[in-house]
Amino acid sequence: MTKFENKTFIITGGGSGLGKATCHRLAADGAQIGVLDLKLESAEAVANEINEGHSSKIAIALEADVTNAEAVESAVAKTVKEFGTLHGVVNCAGIALGEGGVVDCTEKAWDTMMAVNVKSIFLMGKYVIPEIVRAGGGSVVNIASVFGFVVNKDECAYAASKGAVINLTRQMALQHAEDKVRVNAVCPAxxxxxxxxxxxxxxxxxxxxxxxxxxxxxxxxxxTKPDDVAASIAFLLSPDSAFITGVSLPVDGGFLVQ
Structure with missing residues (x-):
């Protein structure tokens, strides 16, 4: 029996980068995957790669703007309709704009960063967590950053958004521990x-x-290599981390120990 046999996860930002690596890692461990991306063609490409060689469909492509509540709700419903249940979500969707400090950052850049990096996690939690509870429990993993702990110059909105992800992760973990829903974050360099x-x-x-x-x-x-982040995500979704919730795990090659 593989680690995630009969388990279903949605991966936001699944069409590229950390999200794509995570889709492939979880599928290799037996999971059914909702590959969610703003660009449908990117999601379809990853889903097709995963489904190749399987006799039945184990991945579906989902097109959604993760800052839009109706789009998120629809994607969650489509995944549950396809696979029957939902055991977790990995929130990989995110942006970095090089927006500058508070003097130079535009209001539009600030709002966009907060919507994609933070509001998306709120919305996914709103619609995914009730499904996880119905499934008997599961896990949420959010992608934060080492720059939620330390900061760079010229990235005021990015720093604020990733700090928010870390504390939102903690709050969600506390809120839903009794629901058998674990919530953790991974913080890459x-x-x-x-x-x-x-x-x-x-x-x-x-x-x-x-x-x-x-x-x-x-x-x-x-x-940081995407496969290293994907491996850490797989651990936090798995029974191997059954008593871990509310943590923000650096995957940073020692960056934060200096």
Whole structure:
């Protein structure tokens, strides 16, 4: 029996980066996956990759703006209709804009960051947690960041949003412990994903040089790998972490110990 046999999870931001790696990891461990992304084609590509070689469908593509309540509610309902139940959600959807400090950050950038990085977790919890309770219990994992503990210059909204994710995780964990719903967060250092590449905005040797500069403060010598984050998420969703709730786990190669 595989670790997540007969378990169903929704992964937001599942079409790329940390979300994509998480979809593949959980599916490899036997889970049924709702691959949710703003871009349907990205979600479909990941779902098709997962379903290849399986006699029955174990992944479906979900298109939703995670800042929109109706879209989130619909995606949750579609997943439950397809698989019959829902045991958890991994909130990987997130953005980084390089928005500047409070003087330079625009109101639009602030509102967008808070909506995608924080409101989405509130909305997913609103519609997913009742389904988890109906399933007899399960788990929520939120993607925060090491920059919810420490901060960079020129990222006021990002720092505020990830700090909010950490404390929202704690509140959700306290609220729903008696419901047999565990809620934890994973806090990566800068990760080697399309998100960071888009933020850097360079290519080729210049991109690699920028990545090396970002990796320099990490004692283990490289950017966070998506597979490492996915493995930590799998642990927090699994029975191996049955008595763990409300934690924010750094997956950062030692970044925060300095």
């Amino acid at each position: 800068d990760a080697d994903t399309p998100l960071i590449e888009g933020l850097i905005g360079k290519s080729g040797s210049e991109l690699e040089a920028e990545k090396a500069e970002l990796a320099a403060p990490i004692p283990m010598g490289h950017l």
